[in-house]
Amino acid sequence: xxxxxxxxxxxxxxxxxxxxxxxxxxxxxxxxxxxxxxxxxxxxxxxxxxxxxxxxxxxxxxxxxxxxxxxxxxxxxxxxxxxx
Numbered sequence: 829x830x831x832x833x834x835x836x837x838x839x840x841x842x843x844x845x846x847x848x849x850x851x852x853x854x855x856x857x858x859x860x861x862x863x864x865x866x867x868x869x870x871x872x873x874x875x876x877x878x879x880x881x882x883x884x885x886x887x888x889x890x891x892x893x894x895x896x897x898x899x900x901x902x903x904x905x906x907x908x909x910x911x912x
Contacts, residue, residue: 855894858890859886859887859891862886862890863882863883863887864883866882866886867879867882867883867886868883
């Protein structure tokens with residue numbers, strides 16, 4: 829009698845999704861803080877063209893790094909799962 833049991837794989841997927849969301853939020857916070865500090869000398873009511881370009885490039889680099897890490901991590905997870 830399997831009353832109210834949750835499939836282990838399903839549970840793992842839910843946990844992974846929650847981690848991914850938390851990681852994405854953390855990434856956005858870090859990215860915003862780091863790029864803002866790096867690019868914006870004296871905060872005003874708006875960003876000038878060079879600050880906007882700097883922030884944009886900074887965020888692009890951040891996302892490239894993030895995607896590379898995510899891909900590598902995903903491949904490693906798949907290898908671990910295929911061993912089981």
